[in-house]
Amino acid sequence: MSITLEHLSYVYNPGTAYEKHALKDVSLEIPQGQFVGIIGHTGSGKSTLIQHLNGLMKATSGRLLYEGKNIYEEGYDMKQLRTQVGLVFQYPEYQLFEVDVLSDVCFGPKNQGLSKEECEAQAKEALQLVGFPEKYYHQSPFELSGGQKRRVAIAGILAMHPKVLVLDEPTAGLDPKGRDEILDQVAQLHEKTGMTVVLVSHSMEDVAKYVDRLIVMNQGEKMLDGTPQEVFRHYKELEAVGLAAPQVTYVMHDLKEKGFEVSADAATVEEA
Ligand code: ADP
Numbered sequence: 001m002s003i004t005l006e007h008l009s010y011v012y013n014p015g016t017a018y019e020k021h022a023l024k025d026v027s028l029e030i031p032q033g034q035f036v037g038i039i040g041h042t043g044s045g046k047s048t049l050i051q052h053l054n055g056l057m058k059a060t061s062g063r064l065l066y067e068g069k070n071i072y073e074e075g076y077d078m079k080q081l082r083t084q085v086g087l088v089f090q091y092p093e094y095q096l097f098e099v100d101v102l103s104d105v106c107f108g109p110k111n112q113g114l115s116k117e118e119c120e121a122q123a124k125e126a127l128q129l130v131g132f133p134e135k136y137y138h139q140s141p142f143e144l145s146g147g148q149k150r151r152v153a154i155a156g157i158l159a160m161h162p163k164v165l166v167l168d169e170p171t172a173g174l175d176p177k178g179r180d181e182i183l184d185q186v187a188q189l190h191e192k193t194g195m196t197v198v199l200v201s202h203s204m205e206d207v208a209k210y211v212d213r214l215i216v217m218n219q220g221e222k223m224l225d226g227t228p229q230e231v232f233r234h235y236k237e238l239e240a241v242g243l244a245a246p247q248v249t250y251v252m253h254d255l256k257e258k259g260f261e262v263s264a265d266a267a268t269v270e271e272a
Pocket of ligand 1: 022044
């Protein structure tokens with residue numbers, strides 16, 4: 001149950017004046033159940049990379065294996081891959097359109113041919129997983145807060161029972177409280193279901209404290225890959241590309257885990 005990228009490259013508009021090498025020789029493996037953060041500046045290739053994970057984009061060169069099978073081979077079941085690897089785009093709430101929350105989350109399972117009862121059961125389970133309050137199930141999705149809309153959109157993907165959940169900047173446009181809530185929820189979701197979660201962000205601070213592994217993208221290349229601790233050992237390299245700020249966050253988190261009280265600005269650290 002893994003996703004393997006072998007020397008994957010992607011070029012937009014090849015052979016034109018707008019040619020852009022968005023991914024350059026990226027190799028990596030994501031084992032089932034891992035919580036992975038993909039981090040990098042805007043334009044570093046994160047969105048392009050994750051759209052390869054469910055076959056939405058096809059590499060210019062290189063291979064992508066899902067559960068050991070080359071997805072570019074003729075006859076490969078792309079439809080099946082897309083249900084197994086659920087992709088939540090940036091600002092997913094723009095894709096909400098049904099009259100109420102429950103119908104919206106039911107949309108995916110309904111398309112998979114499930115009965116109304118089965119759809120609703122899966123939708124309710126998904127909404128619970130993202131911590132969406134039951135009292136709003138019959139409300140229009142458009143009347144919800146930003147954070148709640150995002151929960152509904154994530155539930156819409158979860159209701160299809162994917163094995164891998166890929167989230168592109170799930171906190172974009174939310175205030176700090178909404179951001180923390182969504183990230184906490186995603187972390188809980190990973191813990192409860194054990195599913196593979198790939199979380200894309202341009203903010204190291206957002207993801208570093210949650211994930212098992214960090215993949216740092218820079219100008220289309222995989223720059224660093226390891227546990228947050230391993231990645232932060234390359235502090236100088238991160239600093240050189242303007243991605244260093246998280247060190248403080250990480251140290252703070254580590255201290256809190258060890259039972260210290262750390263003030264928000266990290267100015268004081270006391271034994272709890
Ligand atoms: P990120 O998600 O890290 O912001 P992207 O994968 O969106 O990065 O973009 C990687 C590079 O590819 C950027 O230089 C971007 O301008 C370029 N790019 C993205 N989408 C297109 C497109 N549809 N056509 C041409 N270039 C694109």
